Amino acid sequence: MIGRYDELFFVSNPLELALAVIQLVRGNWPQAIVEDPLTGASLESAILGTAALPEQIFIYRDEAAKHSWELNGAIPANNHTMIHLAVDDHTLAVIVDDPQEAWTKQVLSSVSQKATDLSMLRMEAAA
């Protein structure tokens, strides 16, 4: 069920990391639909940088997953078909069904490594 687990990443620029998560997930979900849950609008322009990323982002595995979520909500059949990102000033929350599910675990680990790597890059540059 979506919303059962929030992985929090405390970073200086959560939107930058959110964009990295979108690209990471799209590597595995090439047909992913990325949208603003408040408006239902596609975020393709925001991904390209011509519009701002919102503070809430849904990444559906594909069009069928989006349709099923809109029709049925958080039913077991929709497990692992949508990732929810929530951003505030210094935090990115990656909200998933089960952080121990194999692929989800890999993604969360990659996001954590990415956040650490970005911090290290900048600490080195600032030193």
Next chain:
Amino acid sequence: MTVLTHRLEKLLENAGLEWGLRIFSPREEAAAFYLARLDRLQKFMSSRGLGENASSIATIELLSTHSPFRADAILEALISIRSPEIVCAAWRIIQGMTVQSLSVEYVHCDRFKLTIILKSADDEVEIYSSNDIDDLPFVRHLSKCKLGESPLLDGFHALRRK
């Protein structure tokens, strides 16, 4: 100072990149130098059919509003990377292309070659290469992680964030 050099200088200052201006003497020459680099980038992108205005000052200003971290990254690329071809590769990653492969070949006092292959979400492939060792800073801006045990290089990032 022209309107364009003034706008570029403001972008650099707002991104915390004054050092990129201070390394010139007189300082006023900096923005004109980076503007010339941007002009060469635009010509290169046009020659590749990637849109002449895709890398204009107006585009960077728009990015600085919507995604300041991306504007900072392309401004740092303009400062630290020599060849328009490699700055273009940075720009295409910032626009969402993924790094499909990267190779650096170096032989002491003999040769250097940087080759970057990018892939779009539509599986279109673009190849960028340079023999100029002054393009090596490109590599430093990429972030790394692993997906499972697989290596993943992605994202062209600003190294200095305000």
